[in-house]
Amino acid sequence: MPVNIRGRHFLKLLDYSPAEIRYLLDLAKDFKSMKQAGTPHRYLEGKNIVLLFEKTSTRTRCSFEVAGHDLGMGVTYLDPGSSQMGKKESIADTARVLGRMYDGIEYRGFSQALVEELAKYAGVPVWNGLTDQFHPTQMLADLLTMEEKFGTLKGLRFTYMGDARNNMGNSLMIACAKMGLHFTACAPKELFPAPELVETAKAIAGESGGSVTLTEDVEAGTRDADVIYTDIWVSMGEPDSVWEERIRLLRPYQVNAAVMANAKDSAIFMHCLPSFHDTRTTIGAEIAEKFGVPEMEVTDEVFESSRSVVFDEAENRMHTIKAVIYATLC
Ligand code: CP
Ligand code: NVA
Numbered sequence: 001m002p003v004n005i006r007g008r009h010f011l012k013l014l015d016y017s018p019a020e021i022r023y024l025l026d027l028a029k030d031f032k033s034m035k036q037a038g039t040p041h042r043y044l045e046g047k048n049i050v051l052l053f054e055k056t057s058t059r060t061r062c063s064f065e066v067a068g069h070d071l072g073m074g075v076t077y078l079d080p081g082s083s084q085m086g087k088k089e090s091i092a093d094t095a096r097v098l099g100r101m102y103d104g105i106e107y108r109g110f111s112q113a114l115v116e117e118l119a120k121y122a123g124v125p126v127w128n129g130l131t132d133q134f135h136p137t138q139m140l141a142d143l144l145t146m147e148e149k150f151g152t153l154k155g156l157r158f159t160y161m162g163d164a165r166n167n168m169g170n171s172l173m174i175a176c177a178k179m180g181l182h183f184t185a186c187a188p189k190e191l192f193p194a195p196e197l198v199e200t201a202k203a204i205a206g207e208s209g210g211s212v213t214l215t216e217d218v219e220a221g222t223r224d225a226d227v228i229y230t231d232i233w234v235s236m237g238e239p240d241s242v243w244e245e246r247i248r249l250l251r252p253y254q255v256n257a258a259v260m261a262n263a264k265d266s267a268i269f270m271h272c273l274p275s276f277h278d279t280r281t282t283i284g285a286e287i288a289e290k291f292g293v294p295e296m297e298v299t300d301e302v303f304e305s306s307r308s309v310v311f312d313e314a315e316n317r318m319h320t321i322k323a324v325i326y327a328t329l330c
Contacts, residue, residue, distance in 0.1 A: 042072030140320035186221030
């Protein structure tokens with residue numbers, strides 16, 4: 001049956017079937033080829049989208065802006081603090097106002113409940129640009145990147161190291177389960193994903209031929225992996241007071257040369273970015289000084305190595321977001 005997701009929201013990968021995810025990845029490949037060939041694709045001229053950000057962003061914002069412009073659309077950006085939303089106007093009212101003016105709404109914010117509420121009232125497609133629970137547009141970029149590197153997704157051994165119950169841990173577990181990868185969360189048990197989500201992911205993996213494993217053991221968790229993935233240890237919206245405890249918990253789970261040596265020779269390193277792999281950022285320098293940790297979730301050596309595909313992932317954010325916009329609006 002042909003896939004048609006016109007008019008749908010894109011709030012979390014749980015809402016999408018493997019066939020629909022496959023369709024979006026193939027569409028993204030087509031858009032990437034067109035972009036590389038310089039072939040114009042202004043298929044959505046006359047339409048307008050709005051980008052609502054309650055947290056900061058480089059990749060997601062720029063991907064939506066460039067994708068929107070490439071598709072011929074008008075794009076409005078509202079930065080954290082520059083709209084009435086939340087302070088003077090409810091999510092429901094904001095959604096109904098923006099839905100009267102725009103053809104689609106991107107939202108980055110705090111709880112998943114907020115983006116779901118926005119979608120309930122908007123009357124136009126709403127795209128989740130990251131919440132505390134999920135980061136679905138990042139998943140499409142990551143799946144596309146892995147498929148480009150390995151030629152397949154099914155059966156890949158994927159290990160996520162770090163805070164496995166943050167937006168990235170949750171989303172990668174579901175994305176891998178949907179597409180038939182063997183997902184391992186390698187993390188301290190305090191930072192394992194919620195048991196209900198793990199059960200859901202295991203049920204999905206049972207249908208796709210994938211699997212879901214949680215382990216605290218770094219050696220076992222990274223052995224013969226095809227992909228080693230990590231994310232920052234403290235996410236946007238978390239208080240600074242959690243740094244000390246998080247460093248204590250996650251230091252043993254840093255991606256370093258020993259971890260990569262334990263994975264397959266062909267293994268790649270992935271990260272959604274931004275990353276604290278050196279002290280050339282304000283926060284990186286502060287943490288290094290305060291806690292004596294100059295490299296956090298990944299060493300600079302691994303980040304800068306030929307096995308690191310982090311900038312391919314970043315580029316693929318734009319091609320995959322373009323596919324989501326096009327498929328839900330056209
Ligand atoms: N990966 C990601 O979402 O990056 P930004 O926070 O820069 O959008
Ligand atoms: N877990 C990170 C992801 C950033 C893309 C955060 O929420 O800050």
